Amino acid sequence: MAATIPNPALRDGDDRMSAVLAKNWWALALRGLFAILFGIVALVAPGAVLVTLALFFAAYLLVDGALAIVAAIRAAQRHERWGLLLAEGVIDILVGIAAFVFPVGAVLAFVLMTAAWALLTGILLIVAAFKLNRQHGRAWMALSGIISVLFGIALVVAPLIGAVVLTWWFAGYAIAHGALFLVLAFKLRSRKDTAGPSEPVPRAA
DSSP states (O other): OEEEOOOGGGSSSOHHHHHHHHHTHHHHHHHHHHHHHHHHHHHHSHHHHHHHHHHHHHHHHHHHHHHHHHHHHHHHHTTOOOHHHHHHHHHHHHHHHHHHHOHHHHHHHHHHHHHHHHHHHHHHHHHHHTTSOGGGTHHHHHHHHHHHHHHHHHHHHOTTSOHHHHHHHHHHHHHHHHHHHHHHHHHHHTTTTTOSOOOEEEOOO
């Protein structure tokens, strides 16, 4: 009678996630490449990058506020609660307008949002690393998550640092993050042909 013997290479971690990541290594490589390109642009033109990000944040608030107001109107037509939706939409629009008029204030808000994003992303990467097999680059994913968490903590501790210095931090983080993702991607590429479920092996007599 045949028995399934676990593959030693897939003994630890989540085998299914490891196989999926290995077969889609190119997606991680693209993420790493775009992160590095963004970091280079941020180093060359730090002021322009930071102002652009602040304006994107303002545009997001305007669109989000408009959608919230539309949702409030539709809720009122259906005789549902609409007050909070309307208040949220009006506040978003007012803050968005203020961000366009005073982009420096938007920069601070963007810094805090970036810090929250970096912390959350880093934690998720560290958790995901423990589900990835060691042979598939667990250490690289964990290191990328640790860098993301440290970057988020640095932003929380010093949110009012100079805009140029902040952009340099962002550039350094993006380049380091992208480089680690490229290393991880090519590590996964080398394992893509071996990633998969274990094959049944006959039991010795």
